[in-house]
Amino acid sequence: MAAFGKRGLDARGTESATISLAPAKKTKGFCSSGKALEQNYKWVRSVTNADALAKCVFCKITFPIKGAEEKALKRHQMSERHQQSLQLQEQNSFIPECAQTHSPSRQSFKVTAAEVTSVYHGMKHNHSRMSLDCDSRLAQVMSSDLAIATKVRCGAKADNIMMNVLAPYSEELFLQDLGSSYFSISSDASNKGNKKMFPLVLQYFHRSDGIQQKLLDIYEDHNESAESVVTKIKDILLQKGLQLQQVSSYSADNASFTYWKHHSISKHLQTEMPHIIPVNNLCHVLHNCGKDANKTLAKYDVEMLVLKLHSEFSSSNEDVAHLKDVLAFLDQDWKEILHNVFTRWLTLLPTVSRLVECWPAIKSYFISQGPEECHPLIWKFVEDEEDGFSEHNISEAECYIHLHYILPIFHESLMKLESSTITAPELYAVMQGVRGELQNRLDDQYFGAKVASALRLLPQHVGQQVSQDFTAFYSRAISYLQSWFDFNSSPLKSMQVFSLQETVTWDKLCTATEALNLKDVDMDALYSDYLALRTALPILLNMTEASVADRWVNFFSNAEDCSTLYRVVQFVLSIPATNSYVEQVFSLMATSWTNQRDEMVLPLIKAELQVKLNFNLSCEQFHAFVKDNQKFLEVAKSSDKYPFKHKYV
Template sequence: MTSFFSPPKDGNQNKITAAEVTSVYHNVQHGLSYRSGDCTTKLAPVIFPDSEIAKKLACGRTKSASIVTGVLAPASLETCLKQLNTPMIADRPDSLPHFSIASDASNHGTTKLFPLALRYYTPDLGVQNKLLDFYDDCNENSDAIFNQVVSRLERNLGLERISAYSADNASVNYGVHNSVYKKLTDKNASVIKANCVAHILHNCGRYAGDKLRIDIENIVTKVCNHFSSSAKRVQELKEVFEFVDEEYTALYKNVPTRWLSLWPAVKRLHDSWPAVKSYFLSLGEERCPSALWKLLANCEDGEDVPCELQAYLLFLQNSLKVFFDAVLKVEGDETTVCELFELMTNLKLKLEQRKND
């Protein structure tokens, strides 16, 4: 190989390699495509014409992918395994860190992907979140998930130190008789069931919302869809904002698969209510969406008493904030199981207090 690819005479080969690997790591860290990295290496010598290292960078898409799969991924796994196989107490070889595992399925086109994540604690590093493996499997039954998880753990760490299994609350994961959790406890009886608390909180808020007379999710979606594909309607709304002497703010859209999107959408609609109400009333019954007109028909300008929809927006802006804060805390990278009991207890107390009030 050296007869074809001779090293640079200036001895900067290691620095060039380090620059290329660092550039690829930066792209991975920020979720950028290999194509953007290909462009960056061509741009570097233009921005830094006096740098000999920048002139020698050559890291296209193929090379970037090879660096990720052949260098960065193995190095990340090696670091993770080294931490998990280092005793937390120097003179106690048996004081190895325990770890929890988490897995879930997601569809990428026709491919079903499964990440296998680890979470553990060390006195020096604190709480660590690592990705042990990322594989694809067309099967999503409990046997397939269990066999995949066990084969990867036995290859690297074993099953004795698993402290908990975390996944969504589907029966395939936590069913009583034939689930991934049941199969794991047959191998290690100490594994704790770590249900997805975010699922529970989200479902609780949604179930309670379904009991209201007004479907607020549908209302938010109707309002946003009305403006989403029409620049003319947005301009008319801006004029209404100016007329009511308020600063224009774009309305947020609720995304059902994103649990933290409903409260900001409701809050923004409530804050913009005078302008939004005036706009839809100005359309009249013929041009206004019927679902909105039925709720806005009794909202006449100048009334001192808020209409029913405005009252619901005010109520939900206050109530959903409790769930929003709780889910936001649960989804944090640093939240531990030790904090969940206090978090859920406080949430229950807040809801009970509001109910009594």
């Protein structure tokens, strides 16, 4: 009886079986020249019990070689599949040697032990998986020399390197890059325990690198008065060698002591620097606008409904299970009930949208519970006996749930404001767009298709009340916007010419420059630069996918001089569109300065954040950047980085 031999893969990678007509017995594999072939082709292995086959350890396939061993090996070596497998092996393997045997070598065990230990190390010290992957790649770059690897120690000296070498170096680099350019100041206040922390962020525009945002300082001050903040800002700027005349703008949140009061921070700064442009946080303006307008819809408070529903289903697995049964009966998938963020009112949009999706099931669930087991606010929305929304009939309460047809007006503009590429020249158009959309809906009395359908079917007095509430919503929102954003005389209005969204005329450019109140602008030189801009404008206008900053970088990279126009654009693009970068600083501070790291001091957390935010290099790029920087390495190697060395000098 024929016996089937070991199953393998043919030259095309498909599974095949070799048939032996005699009982299987162990053979040496290759013929007498096989050992020499293995030495010349380190990726080839013999196949036990099959003299006519060879195996490639990279491609993981067997192929015939009988009668033309070397020719067959060369043909496979030149194949596309082998070349791809070889390239993949070189990229992913920790072992530089391509010769691996069927049985694991001692070196492969060491590699595996190193991998397992790295994962354990990351778990012990709360490192992310991306951090572990970066460690492994960086180790190959930095520790290729065994003598270096055995001498590297970063224990007690790590904090001193961070505070006295890396952080000051990050400051030095961006201050050199900044030079005499215009820059804006962004700040805010946040509590860390019983401490009041103030970060100070600069933004400026660079001819070739575009908009740059850097963390200049973080300081602690228990005094949050406008006078104290202004004094501290001036002291820090002068300490860093920066001039007050370079400041283009001040940005913070919408606290009353920041703007609008006679003794606010912005008023104090404008007294010392009349040319600066205060920019409040327009994201907060939109959030607060929606929240304020929602007061007109108090009869059916959708925001409170969302909070009560989330509380109901987040605290009881039994209630969730019952709701899932109702959803299954209605042939709907389970989706978690969301809630909004209290300080960001427009996060209500995804929450209400989810509520509308699940409303038929939610309504059926609470109707089955009855008024005795249901919170009065929830029962107010579901007491109508009709089961869920229908195409032609929704209740009065359900009209207010359709608030989510109005929220996108704010939400779409908010997404534009929160974009990482938005610039000051684009702000006016965004705010004008919100106001225009609200005004159009108010004029047309349009409240969404579902509400319009319901108004025709509801009793007349009920429909009139709903219409009055939504009309009041639009009117109050428009009034709020106009009180917190100057649509008539804001400098942002004339700045629109710098957005490069439409043809730039000399009159618009001249008007915008005069509105900026800049001194020493040579208008004749500016006109010459304008002519160069007008020539390049068709190309810039066609860069529809590029940001405003990238368009200006493109222009100045190809313009011969245009120094006067560059100075004006530098001022405009240094103005921050939002205060999001400062909020990012607070977020990073919260993740770095945890309760588990409560012994950290402010200078150390400041240094960590400066290094993290001011350097835009990967770890490997940073190593390449500093390894040949002799001056920097001398400072890092010197004992001057240890502050205690200077105590007794």
